[in-house]
Amino acid sequence: MKIKKSIVFIACGVIAIGLITAGLVILLNQPNDIAVKDSEGNVFATFTYVDSEVALNIENESLKESAYIAFEEAVGKIADKYNLEEGEAVKKLFKSADCINTTLQTELVNNLKSSVEKNNITANTSLVLMNAEGEILAGYSNSEKNEAFCNYKTYLGSTIKPLSIYAPAIESGEFFWSSTFVDSPVSVTVSETGEKSDWPRNSDGKYTEENITLCNALAFSTNTIAVKLLQEYGVNKSINVLEEKFGLNVDFEKSKAELNGENEVLAAIGLGYLYGGASNIELAGSYQVFLNDGYYTKPHCVEAITNNENDVVEIKYKKKRLFSSGTAGVMQKMLRNVVIGGTGTDARIKDIQVCGKTGTTEENSDNWFVGFTPEYICSVYHATESTRGNLCPKLFSDAVKDIPHTETEFKTSNSITRQPYCEKTGLLIGEGCKDGNLGYFSKKSVPVMCTQCK
Numbered sequence: 001m002k003i004k005k006s007i008v009f010i011a012c013g014v015i016a017i018g019l020i021t022a023g024l025v026i027l028l029n030q031p032n033d034i035a036v037k038d039s040e041g042n043v044f045a046t047f048t049y050v051d052s053e054v055a056l057n058i059e060n061e062s063l064k065e066s067a068y069i070a071f072e073e074a075v076g077k078i079a080d081k082y083n084l085e086e087g088e089a090v091k092k093l094f095k096s097a098d099c100i101n102t103t104l105q106t107e108l109v110n111n112l113k114s115s116v117e118k119n120n121i122t123a124n125t126s127l128v129l130m131n132a133e134g135e136i137l138a139g140y141s142n143s144e145k146n147e148a149f150c151n152y153k154t155y156l157g158s159t160i161k162p163l164s165i166y167a168p169a170i171e172s173g174e175f176f177w178s179s180t181f182v183d184s185p186v187s188v189t190v191s192e193t194g195e196k197s198d199w200p201r202n203s204d205g206k207y208t209e210e211n212i213t214l215c216n217a218l219a220f221s222t223n224t225i226a227v228k229l230l231q232e233y234g235v236n237k238s239i240n241v242l243e244e245k246f247g248l249n250v251d252f253e254k255s256k257a258e259l260n261g262e263n264e265v266l267a268a269i270g271l272g273y274l275y276g277g278a279s280n281i282e283l284a285g286s287y288q289v290f291l292n293d294g295y296y297t298k299p300h301c302v303e304a305i306t307n308n309e310n311d312v313v314e315i316k317y318k319k320k321r322l323f324s325s326g327t328a329g330v331m332q333k334m335l336r337n338v339v340i341g342g343t344g345t346d347a348r349i350k351d352i353q354v355c356g357k358t359g360t361t362e363e364n365s366d367n368w369f370v371g372f373t374p375e376y377i378c379s380v381y382h383a384t385e386s387t388r389g390n391l392c393p394k395l396f397s398d399a400v401k402d403i404p405h406t407e408t409e410f411k412t413s414n415s416i417t418r419q420p421y422c423e424k425t426g427l428l429i430g431e432g433c434k435d436g437n438l439g440y441f442s443k444k445s446v447p448v449m450c451t452q453c454k
């Protein structure tokens with residue numbers, strides 16, 4: 001009897017341990033809830049995973065976009081680390097992590113939100129605010145979708161020009177602030193009905209047929225000059241810059257240029273019609289180089305993905321130099337002129353200096369302004385069919401003007417020099433030159449002196 005009792009006892013014990021273990025296994029396989037913390041360590045959103053569906057729980061609806069930005073970035077990091085498809089990465093994230101620590105400053109979302117509301121824009125708008133180190137501080141959108149609208153990829157329009165053409169051309173040392181091209185069509189296209197039209201069109205539909213400096217062409221976003229400069233600099237070189245420096249998707253353009261020749265992708269590379277598109281976050285991140293002396297850190301808000309405060313993946317960001325200090329300094333001055341007297345005057349802010357670039361695509365369906373102050377980068381996207389014009393510079397100004405700044409003026413880079421140039425040739429002014437103007441040049445590459453004027 002004694003032995004039997006023991007066997008029953010042991011058997012019960014084994015079953016109990018088995019049940020506990022099974023329970024534990026089930027528990028361990030249960031997806032965690034994931035808390036998203038702001039830069040101060042406060043939880044402002046929670047994601048849950050139920051029946052293969054991701055759900056966001058949030059008290060303050062305005063913070064929805066910021067939460068999705070953090071979540072999607074964390075999924076991307078898991079996907080990269082374990083080489084997983086997105087769906088699998090989502091599962092893995094919920095099984096392995098319970099918290100995402102971010103650089104987000106939730107109080108700044110109100111500035112972005114009130115700008116959109118003040119301008120009576122009810123849909124399809126996204127704004128992202130970043131610092132000079134590529135840290136995302138806030139995101140806002142009025143999109144109804146359960147995803148980050150700041151990650152939506154679309155055409156960049158003319159906001160691509162500084163990245164794909166102007167900065168690389170100036171970096172080459174072969175082109176300058178004062179280099180000129182004639183504002184005239186590059187080619188004539190013939191439609192199926194036999195109708196001829198000049199290409200590319202400038203936004204006002206006119207050509208001045210006059211010499212225009214690179215500085216003025218950027219300020220007024222003259223498409224003809226952008227395309228001519230791109231052809232002279234080299235389309236394939238520009239494709240490489242977009243891919244290798246800025247990490248943009250140019251797979252389609254690369255193969256098209258290989259198959260049909262460089263001229264086939266002039267509009268994509270020069271005028272911002274990349275087939276794979278680019279997102280608001282990618283655009284804002286790229287403009288860092290013009291604020292941060294030529295340096296770039298991949299845009300990000302996720303600082304750690306943890307479980308019980310232990311890191312689930314190691315997260316490190318590396319700052320890289322993409323352009324020389326001189327190129328960044330000249331570009332900053334050029335982008336300043338866009339806002340002082342070019343296409344971006346609506347972005348001006350009283351008592352704070354602003355640089356930036358506008359962009360619109362055909363029929364004005366994509367509208368952009370990506371700008372920066374001495375402390376912040378803010379990129380604004382608005383998709384619309386309305387005829388109110390590009391409201392993004394105004395949205396930028398309204399979003400940024402009330403953000404406290406300790407620095408309100410840009411410091412001129414030590415790597416650039418201000419010198420008079422000959423308006424006729426774009427070379428440094430010589431004895432015989434009649435009309436001169438002042439321009440900024442990288443100290444490493446200044447044009448030669450003009451000897452052509454008598």
Ligand SMILES: [Zn+2]
Nearest residue numbers: 422433450453
């Ligand atoms: Zn001259």
